[in-house]
Amino acid sequence: MAGIMSFAAYIPRYRLKRMTIFQAMGWINPTTILLAQGEKAVANADEDSLTIATAAGIACLEGFDRSAVEGIFLASTTMPYLERQNAGIMAGALNLRDDVRSADFSSALKSGTSALLSALEAVGSKNASQILVAVADCRMGRMGSPQEMIFGDGGAAFLVGNQEVIAECKGSYSLTCDFVDHFRGSKTIFDRQWEDRWIRDAGFREFIPRAIDGLLRRCHLPLSDFSKVIFQCPYESERKNLAQRMKLDPSVVQDPMHGSIGETGTAHSPLMLAAALEESKPGDKLLVVSFGSGCDALYFEVTDRISARKKGTGLRGNIANGVELSSYPKYAVFRGMLPVDIGLRGEADLLTRWSLLWKKRKAILGLVGSRCRKCGTPQYPPQRVCVNPSCGATDEMEDYSFAERKGRILSFTGDMLAASYDPPELYGDVEFEGGGRILCNFTDCLLGDLRVGAPVSFSFRKKYYDEKRDIHGYFWKAVPQKEVA
Amino acid sequence: MATGIRDKVAILGMGCTKFGERWESAAEDLIIEAFQEALADAGIEKKEIQAAWFGTHIDEVHVGKSGVPLATTLKLPFIPVTRTENYCATGTEAFRGACYAVAAGVYDICLALGVEKLKDTGYGGLPATAAFGQMQAMIGPNATAPGLFAQLATSYFAKYGIDPATGKKGLAHISAKSHVNGAMNPRAHLRRPIAEEQILHAPMIAYPLGLFDCCGVSDGAAAAIVTTPEIAKSLKGPDPILVKALAICVSSGEESLFHTWDGAHLETTFRAGQMAFQEAGIRDPREEISMMEVHDCFSITELTVYEDLQISPRGRAFEDIFNGFFDLRGRIPCQPDGGLKCFGHPIAASGLRMLYEMYSQILERWPEERRVKNPRLGLTHNLGGIPSTNVCSVAVIGR
Numbered sequence: 001m002a003g004i005m006s007f008a009a010y011i012p013r014y015r016l017k018r019m020t021i022f023q024a025m026g027w028i029n030p031t032t033i034l035l036a037q038g039e040k041a042v043a044n045a046d047e048d049s050l051t052i053a054t055a056a057g058i059a060c061l062e063g064f065d066r067s068a069v070e071g072i073f074l075a076s077t078t079m080p081y082l083e084r085q086n087a088g089i090m091a092g093a094l095n096l097r098d099d100v101r102s103a104d105f106s107s108a109l110k111s112g113t114s115a116l117l118s119a120l121e122a123v124g125s126k127n128a129s130q131i132l133v134a135v136a137d138c139r140m141g142r143m144g145s146p147q148e149m150i151f152g153d154g155g156a157a158f159l160v161g162n163q164e165v166i167a168e169c170k171g172s173y174s175l176t177c178d179f180v181d182h183f184r185g186s187k188t189i190f191d192r193q194w195e196d197r198w199i200r201d202a203g204f205r206e207f208i209p210r211a212i213d214g215l216l217r218r219c220h221l222p223l224s225d226f227s228k229v230i231f232q233c234p235y236e237s238e239r240k241n242l243a244q245r246m247k248l249d250p251s252v253v254q255d256p257m258h259g260s261i262g263e264t265g266t267a268h269s270p271l272m273l274a275a276a277l278e279e280s281k282p283g284d285k286l287l288v289v290s291f292g293s294g295c296d297a298l299y300f301e302v303t304d305r306i307s308a309r310k311k312g313t314g315l316r317g318n319i320a321n322g323v324e325l326s327s328y329p330k331y332a333v334f335r336g337m338l339p340v341d342i343g344l345r346g347e348a349d350l351l352t353r354w355s356l357l358w359k360k361r362k363a364i365l366g367l368v369g370s371r372c373r374k375c376g377t378p379q380y381p382p383q384r385v386c387v388n389p390s391c392g393a394t395d396e397m398e399d400y401s402f403a404e405r406k407g408r409i410l411s412f413t414g415d416m417l418a419a420s421y422d423p424p425e426l427y428g429d430v431e432f433e434g435g436g437r438i439l440c441n442f443t444d445c446l447l448g449d450l451r452v453g454a455p456v457s458f459s460f461r462k463k464y465y466d467e468k469r470d471i472h473g474y475f476w477k478a479v480p481q482k483e484v485a
Numbered sequence: 486m487a488t489g490i491r492d493k494v495a496i497l498g499m500g501c502t503k504f505g506e507r508w509e510s511a512a513e514d515l516i517i518e519a520f521q522e523a524l525a526d527a528g529i530e531k532k533e534i535q536a537a538w539f540g541t542h543i544d545e546v547h548v549g550k551s552g553v554p555l556a557t558t559l560k561l562p563f564i565p566v567t568r569t570e571n572y573c574a575t576g577t578e579a580f581r582g583a584c585y586a587v588a589a590g591v592y593d594i595c596l597a598l599g600v601e602k603l604k605d606t607g608y609g610g611l612p613a614t615a616a617f618g619q620m621q622a623m624i625g626p627n628a629t630a631p632g633l634f635a636q637l638a639t640s641y642f643a644k645y646g647i648d649p650a651t652g653k654k655g656l657a658h659i660s661a662k663s664h665v666n667g668a669m670n671p672r673a674h675l676r677r678p679i680a681e682e683q684i685l686h687a688p689m690i691a692y693p694l695g696l697f698d699c700c701g702v703s704d705g706a707a708a709a710i711v712t713t714p715e716i717a718k719s720l721k722g723p724d725p726i727l728v729k730a731l732a733i734c735v736s737s738g739e740e741s742l743f744h745t746w747d748g749a750h751l752e753t754t755f756r757a758g759q760m761a762f763q764e765a766g767i768r769d770p771r772e773e774i775s776m777m778e779v780h781d782c783f784s785i786t787e788l789t790v791y792e793d794l795q796i797s798p799r800g801r802a803f804e805d806i807f808n809g810f811f812d813l814r815g816r817i818p819c820q821p822d823g824g825l826k827c828f829g830h831p832i833a834a835s836g837l838r839m840l841y842e843m844y845s846q847i848l849e850r851w852p853e854e855r856r857v858k859n860p861r862l863g864l865t866h867n868l869g870g871i872p873s874t875n876v877c878s879v880a881v882i883g884r
Contacts (some may be wrong), residue, residue, distance in 0.1 A: 016612070029533075245587075342608050343608060344606070344608040345608055345610070345613050345629075348613040350622070351619075351622075352623065353619055353623075356619055356620060356623075357623065358619055363620075364623065364624055377743065379742045379743075380742070381620070383738070383742065386744045387737070387738045387739055387742040388743060389737070389739055404489050410634035410748045411637065411639045411640040411641065411748045411872075412636060412639050412642060413631075413632045413633075413635035413636050413691045413692050413693075413694075414632075414689075414691065414692040415626075415627075415628065415629055415631065415632030415635070415690075415691040415692075416688075416689055416690055416691060417609075417610050417629040417631055417632065417690055417691060418626070418627040418628060418629045418632055418691075419613075419627050422625060424689075424691070424692065425626060425627050425628070425632065427626035427628055427632065428639070429636060429640075429748055429873060430743075431744065435744055436742070437741060437742060437743075437744070439625060439626065439741070439871075439873065440625075440626065441626045447692055452639055452640060452642075453643065454642035463623065463624060464623075473623055475623070475624040479621070485713075
């Protein structure tokens, strides 16, 4: 029985009101006023598709044994690396075993569902028992473009397995068509698209019903059997039109969350699937269709296990945690769209020494430290000689993972002198629960949120970008948590 | 059985440049300026110097590595020159090398010189370097010195329940006191008294430290020529200034990795102080020390150093600060020359600059207005690195 064992979504903390975009950029493209409703989720300056997918992956694996994961598939059209496997970086961040299968799925917005299908087939054929599938996108629309209004940032992750599933995959149908609605060459950052009316009429109106029809025929089911029909389509009118054409009750059509998150590309139909799963009950049949260079249609049936699932923050919680980013220029700087002066100090050469990173990969990507077998002292970064002055044992260490541990702030500052795209640069010393300390950045917060003794958790983030060599460096940062009384 | 450095080495001569934005001078010019003064003060010839220790820290923005820059600038005649680097204790470390060589009986007369030319970077503050290694460069915050030491303040305020507004006032007094002293010193970089009000309202550099909580960054050099007490007596009379203690203490990783450090004090300073007091035979530093030049890279550093050196009780340095205990006319004048606050901090020169001030005060060389009363023992202190991981030096000189 191949299906989904666990799922999670991750939506970055910042929300940009579309009216904020219009107020800044509407002068160049006044018709974007038609899109200037609601808000969209935007990545922080230290987030990208890889960190978003990783955050979703971490949430998805909460309560599951990571050493049981035998594969990791990452899907995105906005991965940081063309050569250097992005899924491999994520495997390091999740501290997965070395002997896992991995793949990057890219270049089509349907690659999220394609990754999901590949994982389902791998576990279905018993070639693997658990595979993590993570999807994320941070697509770039030019300043003032309709895409800038529509696109949002987000991700989702699914643990796919062949037992103890909360939703079983019972069928699929795929279409592959070189229908170029949106495209980017390998050297292009910003999305380009053809005329909306053509995309709507010749694209969505044709392919969505075709994919659904193909699946239904293959599974010998009527559409009316499904409790939720999930398809991505950024055109609101066309979604309504498609529902009408397919004689779907509006309550059966999954909300695309365009007003709160935006259209998240590769991640979008998977995100909508996660939203549907959060609301589902045993026996529900879900039909999910992706769109982009064709379609994948998948049919899931929710099992009894859905009721026992641990809920966590969830997509709903992620949406509720949003904080407005009220400055358009700040958003534009975060996305690298505006050249901005961070001072000569920011021009220091950030040399990535790959052989050093390889030696220290567990410590850097996985935030793995060491714990002394003799005295039990956890320490980060990993040591060979125990730091406990009353121990001092040499080579008595075992790996000790800090990434999932909470911590408390020991000291902090907001540094206006340091080079930063979001000054002041926030950092300080954190003491991990159970022992161990780290000097690290704080993120997703303001200086006023920091207090000695306040609880934090850790998040995998972009640490630096080396412009000269196009290198994205990653590490962990502390995120202040709300105190639970 | 080791007996320490006490009374085994005498200071024969010292020199110190004017510190500041020495746009007109290269590091080589600063070396010559400090050396010539020290040589004249010692009353010897260059050829009498048998070995030298040369301190530079951020060598990549000025002279480069090794002992060669000192030797070639001064045309030292093929003598041994050792380059020292130990963060902000670099200058004191050079002095220590020279002193130990004399004390060991290997040489009669040695030179220690520290220089730093920091104002060739194009921006304010210390140059950004990978001072903590390549792994830290990849994972550490884009931290600066003010931010790293500001952490000491947030921890200190939290530990002792001091509200940041009151804390800032105490810190302001520390800086104001140094500016009063620095204003009287022609060799200081910043020579204006600054009102506490102005300090409190200055722009924030790294919370909670404002502009005047931070020392300047400047260019400078300082030098010492050391010899045996016997030679010093034969050259300069019966009562030379002697080295009483030279302590270096380096973090073991315990503060940054283990759970015992409170983040509100400097463990190395406490330990270096203990070592130095024992070496110098000082039982009660609050009673016996006449004056100090401590590492006031930031006002909060100076505050915690008062406590770590056991001059003020833990958590109560503010009482001494507000009572003027460390003012020029107070019980233990601290930073009588204006400190790093007014001199700025050309890293490798600072330790020797501090010794120069203590030496000059004991010799009563300064005008009455800025002279410390009855100076007997002078203490200098450097702290380099960050509060959790650092190198500390404490030196005591006197008669």
